[in-house]
Amino acid sequence: MNKEEYRSQLKEWLSTIQHVWQDDKIHRKVEHLRLKMEDDHSSEQEWYELAESIAEDMQPHEEVRDVAAGNHQLPPLPYRYDALEPYISKEIMYLHHQKHHQTYVDGLNQAELALKKARRTNDFTMIKHWERELAFHGAGHYLHCIFWFSMSPSGKRKPTGQMLRLIDQSFGSYEAFKSHFSAAAKQVEGVGWAILVWSPRSQRLDILQAERHQFLSQWDIIPLLALDVWEHAYYLQYRNEKAQYVDRWWNVVDWREPEARLKQAQQVKWTPF
Numbered sequence: 001m002n003k004e005e006y007r008s009q010l011k012e013w014l015s016t017i018q019h020v021w022q023d024d025k026i027h028r029k030v031e032h033l034r035l036k037m038e039d040d041h042s043s044e045q046e047w048y049e050l051a052e053s054i055a056e057d058m059q060p061h062e063e064v065r066d067v068a069a070g071n072h073q074l075p076p077l078p079y080r081y082d083a084l085e086p087y088i089s090k091e092i093m094y095l096h097h098q099k100h101h102q103t104y105v106d107g108l109n110q111a112e113l114a115l116k117k118a119r120r121t122n123d124f125t126m127i128k129h130w131e132r133e134l135a136f137h138g139a140g141h142y143l144h145c146i147f148w149f150s151m152s153p154s155g156k157r158k159p160t161g162q163m164l165r166l167i168d169q170s171f172g173s174y175e176a177f178k179s180h181f182s183a184a185a186k187q188v189e190g191v192g193w194a195i196l197v198w199s200p201r202s203q204r205l206d207i208l209q210a211e212r213h214q215f216l217s218q219w220d221i222i223p224l225l226a227l228d229v230w231e232h233a234y235y236l237q238y239r240n241e242k243a244q245y246v247d248r249w250w251n252v253v254d255w256r257e258p259e260a261r262l263k264q265a266q267q268v269k270w271t272p273f
């Protein structure tokens with residue numbers, strides 16, 4: 001890539017960052033890099049180092065803001081679109097990020113706003129449609145956020161420390177984990193994901209296939225309150241009156257469990273997008 005191409009790619013990246021990132025420090029660095037790029041004496045290496053420092057500031061940190069309903073944004077990639085070549089082409093990265101991920105962001109925002117309106121007007125006639133949209137686009141958005149930030153042109157290619165210890169403990173060895181994960185990914189039926197997960201209950205790692213991610217909730221989230229509406233949960237007593245079972249269920253709810261789960265779940269803070 002020549003200097004001009006690099007300049008125009010960086011400019012595109014910077015304008016995305018400026019658009020979605022509400023952080024003065026990052027904005028100042030973006031401006032600084034912009035000025036550098038106008039200066040013909042500055043080198044591409046200097047630009048690269050400044051861009052890298054912006055990308056570092058975009059990594060998760062302690063203070064995390066919340067994302068209001070309808071306010072999700074496409075995260076800027078922490079590297080250039082051609083950075084993962086030859087393994088993943090620039091064209092794929094561009095379309096995947098700019099078009100596909102953006103569609104999930106838009107769809108998630110639309111579903112959240114529609115559900116907000118449904119609550120306000122107490123009109124839930126379209127609940128199935130919007131819940132499906134919420135899961136489909138929410139899973140798409142959240143999983144892509146994990147995906148982009150789990151790759152890098154110059155990243156750490158092997159786990160160490162606690163992660164490696166847990167991989168050894170959970171899968172036997174890193175090689176066994178890799179074979180298991182790759183096989184799961186290759187054999188996902190149709191569309192989907194292979195996902196390494198942490199189970200807070202069994203205190204170990206596992207690998208799941210998410211075929212059609214919308215059938216499996218949003219991932220990235222932590223369940224707090226759950227109501228079983230499988231037939232086995234009510235049929236002997238309520239027969240086909242599922243609605244009555246749901247309405248009466250509120251008489252036996254104990255909020256201590258969801259509250260305790262919430263307290264623990266709030267310890268986990270992902271970077272908001």
Ligand SMILES: [Fe+2]
Nearest residue numbers: 096100101144
């Ligand atoms: Fe994707």
